[in-house]
Amino acid sequence: MQKTISKQTRIIVAAILLTATFFSLASQTMMVTALPVIQHLMHVTLDTAQWLTTGYTLVIGIVTPLSSNLYEKFTNRTVFLGIIGTFIIGTTMGCGAHQFWLLLLARLVQASASGILMTYTMTALISIYPSEKRGTIMGISSLIISTAPAIGPTVAGLILQVLSWRWLFIIVLPVMVIVWVIGFVKLPNFSPTQNIKIDILSVGLALVGASMALTSITTFTTNAHQAWFLLIGGGILLSIFAIRQFKLTNPVLQLRIFKYHSFSIMTAICILAFMILLGTEQLIPVFTEGVTGTSSFVAGLVILPGALVNATVAVFAGRWYDHSGPRYPVLLGATLILVATLPLIGMNKYTPLWLITIDYAIRLAGNSLIFSPAMSEAFRDLTLEENSHGTALNNTLRQVAGAIAVTLCIVLAGIPHSLTVGTHLAVTIISSLAVGIIVLFLWYLLQEKKAQSN
Known part of the structure; x- marks a missing residue:
């Protein structure tokens, strides 16, 4: 397939897809700095307001499994125009939302398009670029996936300094309309279609199961019995979903590709x-x-350098992987995250903002060193036909886990009476995952060594 696509067409396709993905993922986190503002204006609790970000991330994870089936059933052009059209509808709803439930609905509609778009973009780019360019193109894709959410809060903070939160939707709307028009005029058809049937029962099991499991996290602080019911019930439904995938001819998620240890680890x-x-x-x-009493604008500026560092390192990490593999960037990245944890668990209202800014930037540099090589290595053994399912699985699990992380951090930060102590607790727990990265990667290297010896 790659040979039939000219270099100029590849550039056009990549530019359209990456632009759309950037703005959709930036919208995912624009609400981060707006949560205190919306919480006050709409008279809701922080636990309720955070669903504007958690719900967005969760829906991305839930709808992403559909992306591989849609990519196979319809032409790439039809899927793209449908995705962007849906995102435009959600953004338009957000522009005029006057109640919290309508604002949340607008966010969820946006997310339903964003989840499919992200996997669609990765699958399309893998399909049209040759394998020797995969590390570089995945590095650029990873740059968008990691940088857009990172820069979203900063852009939102700037907007909120001079305009209302509605402009978080108003500014994005014309950009996505332009993307849709360019896609309609320029985007070619380069993917064949297949006569497959989407399993609605699997979609329902994934939707209800994931929603129940995530909701249980916020419910533990108010009703432990209900929380356990939701968690266990959600786990059962997700287990049924997983078992069903192995029995379907055209599963929503092709779980069999977990047989590749490179992909699974x-x-x-x-x-x-x-x-x-x-x-x-x-x-x-x-x-x-x-805690420190800064404005949304200043809070956004604090994380801006981290977003810029993240963008720079993502491209560098992708090229590093092309030349030497994942060993050094992944181990260095995990080390940087652990080192950058120490200042964060000691910060208080007197901690200089410049120190938090630098520490956060170092932390994102470490994250980017891990992300691009790990994602490229995950697709090393997959066939071209398995790429769409691989990207769907990778994105689904990553987004659901991201929603869990956001919810867990907010819950942990609110458990103690002091937000400072709660933040320390949340940072400590979320940072301990870097140790898990090191353990998993060392295990992966051991598996690789055994495979080569055989």
Whole structure:
């Protein structure tokens, strides 16, 4: 397939897809710095307001499994125009929302498009670029996936300094309309279609199961019995979903690709890295606004250098992987995250913002060193036909885990009477995942060594 796509067409396709993905993922975290503002204006609790970010992330994880089936059933052009059209509808709803439930609904509609778009973009780029360019193109894709959510709160903080929260939707709307028009005019069809049937029961099991499991996290602080019911019930439904996938001819998620140890282990590492990224990104603005008393704009500026560092390192890490593999960037990245944890668990209202800014930037540099190589390595052994299922699985698990991380951090930060102590607790727990990354990666290297000796 790659040989039939000209270089110029590849550039056009990549530019359209990456632009759309960037703005959809930036929208995912724009609400982070706006949560205290919306909480006050709409008279809701922080636990309720955080569903504007957690719900967005969760829906991305839930709808992502559909992406591989949609990519196979319809032409790439039809899928893209449908995705962007849905995102435009959600964004338009957000522009005029006057009640919290309508605002949340707008966010969920946006997320339903964003989840499919992210996997669609990765699958399309893998499909049209040759394998020797995969590390570089995955590095660029990882740059978008990790940088857009990182820069979202900063952009939102700037907007909220001079405009109302509605402009978080108003500014995005014309950009996505332009993307849709360019896609309609320029995007070619380059993927064949297949006569497959989407299993609605599997979609329902994934939707209800994941929603119950995530809701249980916030319910533990108010009703432990109900929380356990939701957690166990959600786990059972997700187990049924997983078992069903092995019995279907055209599963929603092709779980059989977990047989590749490169995919299973490196996807797990991607999941842990993404949990660290979103968890920390959620905590820093909440801490700086709630403890140090900064504005949304200043809170956004605190995490801006981290976003820029993350963008730079993502491209560098992808090229490093192309030349030497994942060993050194992944281990260095996990080490940087652990080192950068120490200042965060000691910060208080007197901690200089410049120290938090630098520490957060170091933390994101470490995260980016892990993310790009791990994602590239995860697809090393997959066939071209398995790429769409691989990206769907990777994105689904990563986004659901990210939603869990965000919810868990907010819950942990609110458990003690002091937000400072709660933030320390949340940072400590979320940072311990870096140790898990090191353990998993060393295990992966051991498996690789055994395979080579055989």
